[in-house]
Amino acid sequence: MxxxxxxxxxxxxxxxxxxxxxxxxxxxxxxxxxxxxxxxxxxxxxxxxxxxxxxxxxxxxxxxxxxxxxxxxxxxxxxxxxxxxxxxxxxxxxxxxxxxxxxxxxxxxxxxxxxxxxxxxxxxxxxxxxxxxxxxxxxxxxxxxxxxxxxxxxxxxxxxxxxxxxxxxxxxxxxxxxxxxxxxxxxxxxxxxxxxxxxxxxxxxxxxxxxxxxxxxxxxxxxxxxxxxxxYTTIRVLVYPGLTEEEKKVFTVFSDVRVKEYTIGLSKMMENNIKPRNIVRRFRGAVTVMNCRKNVVEVWIFKKEVEADSRFNVIGEVYYDDMDLLDYIGENMNVKLVPIYMKQS
Incomplete structure (x- = not known):
């Protein structure tokens, strides 16, 4: 405890x-x-x-x-x-x-x-x-x-x-x-x-x-x-322009946290009507949400660079000062994603 x-x-x-x-x-x-x-x-x-x-x-x-x-x-x-x-x-x-x-x-x-x-x-x-x-x-x-x-x-x-x-x-x-x-x-x-x-x-x-x-x-x-x-462990996310209302659901506390070789997976049971957009390559620190899930919101934070995949919307990137946390996140430890919105010029 x-x-x-x-x-x-x-x-x-x-x-x-x-x-x-x-x-x-x-x-x-x-x-x-x-x-x-x-x-x-x-x-x-x-x-x-x-x-x-x-x-x-x-x-x-x-x-x-x-x-x-x-x-x-x-x-x-x-x-x-x-x-x-x-x-x-x-x-x-x-x-x-x-x-x-x-x-x-x-x-x-x-x-x-x-x-x-x-x-x-x-x-x-x-x-x-x-x-x-x-x-x-x-x-x-x-x-x-x-x-x-x-x-x-x-x-x-x-x-x-x-x-x-x-x-x-x-x-x-x-x-x-x-x-x-x-x-x-x-x-x-x-x-x-x-x-x-x-x-x-x-x-x-x-x-x-x-x-x-x-x-x-x-x-x-x-x-x-x-x-x-x-x-919970707080990870700040620098949000890219165009974030939808459905995608905003990712800014919450996740209890289901899984650590993989290439990614950190966060999931939470909730309605998901996220549509495909911003399908681009993923890189270390890329914050993505899957657009092909109906009853669960799945966020995948990448630790290594990989190609684009039509199932993954890239919605932002881990704030530079929190990037080192990617090497320490433990299995099933609570993680809270907090948005940082870029100023529009």
Whole structure:
């Protein structure tokens, strides 16, 4: 199940009211998670954020290492202080042994334990899974890398995430808005991309279930963008002149999405009275609709160039900034087509 979250900074006394307001906005919009660093010397900040998380039934998890744990007076066998603060999970950043990880995951407080998906030794993963009483107690989340050129590759992040996902452990990744070039991004190749596109690429991988907005002070539009990416992948279409009313039906959300060698097929059961027109060659990014279907609208987006076919109307092309999405769309992932109309001179 896909989940979206925000990053908070419950340790920032001077910004706690602003952070709480953002958490409120996220909760009202349907966000599922809040991640935060914490300071054992500023308990009130944790309480402020955890109260918002509880109000909106959001999973609130915090980042700790052995020093922070000691600061709370906690230990791998005594995590009660976190439960008392209404924290839902603790992320083990670094410094904990495998045995300590197992002890914490077997807590009887209902606390989730987040493994560090970026650095956790994968050869130890089956051992941990075998010795944890309930796999539901385990989650995983990657590190974020704010410094440019220090992030993971997309291929590496997906490969690491796959190891956790295939064992029933949901994985989180951080993305930051393009205005934050040195923001909290897990994956280097997603740095500078829009939040919606970055999140869509991650969700379409099928091995990353959770995306966290890696900026503590997002705009309302950025919050909305991530929520929408949870529901569907948006592909903008530069529409050619002459689009008919019947062809406008393609600008909707498709749930039946199929990935082929040459194409991405989108179909939806509805009346189709589309007549043949603009029968021309198809190229990478060409958006076409079939004119020979009665009760289904079939859109085929081409990934390679092919000859013209009398059954396919070419109605537009994928907007240049969305073209790379063609390489990441996953089977049966929701896709929404959005029109961009060219200005008439």
């Amino acid at each position: 896909k989940s979206v979250g925000i990053l908070s900074q419950a340790w920032r006394r001077e910004k706690i009211n602003e952070l709480k307001e953002i958490a409120e906005k996220a909760g009202k919009m349907g966000y599922n998670e809040i991640w935060s660093g914490v300071d054992p010397n500023y308990i009130e900040g944790i309480k402020e954020i955890s109260a918002v998380a509880e109000k909106y039934n959001m999973y609130f998890f915090i980042d700790i290492n052995p020093d922070i744990m000691r600061g709370f007076g906690a230990s791998p066998t005594n995590l009660k202080v976190f439960k008392d603060l209404k924290i839902g999970g603790i992320r083990l950043d670094y410094g904990f042994s495998i045995e300590d990880t197992i002890k914490m995951a077997n807590n009887d407080l209902g606390l989730k334990i987040e493994l560090n998906a970026s650095i956790f030794p994968l050869d130890k993963l089956d051992y941990v899974v075998k010795n944890v009483k309930d796999i539901e107690n385990l989650k995983a989340s990657h590190d974020f890398y704010p410094i440019k050129y220090t992030g993971l590759s997309l291929e590496s992040a997906i490969a690491k995430s796959k190891e956790f996902k295939e064992r029933g452990i949901p994985v989180a990744v951080f993305v930051a808005p393009p205005r934050e070039i040195e923001g909290r991004n897990t994956i280097e190749t997603l740095r500078g991309k829009s939040i919606g596109k970055a999140a869509s690429i991650l969700f379409n991988s099928r091995y990353i279930d959770r995306v966290i907005l890696g900026h503590p002070f997002p705009t309302d539009e950025e919050l909305k963008e991530l929520i929408e990416a949870k529901e």
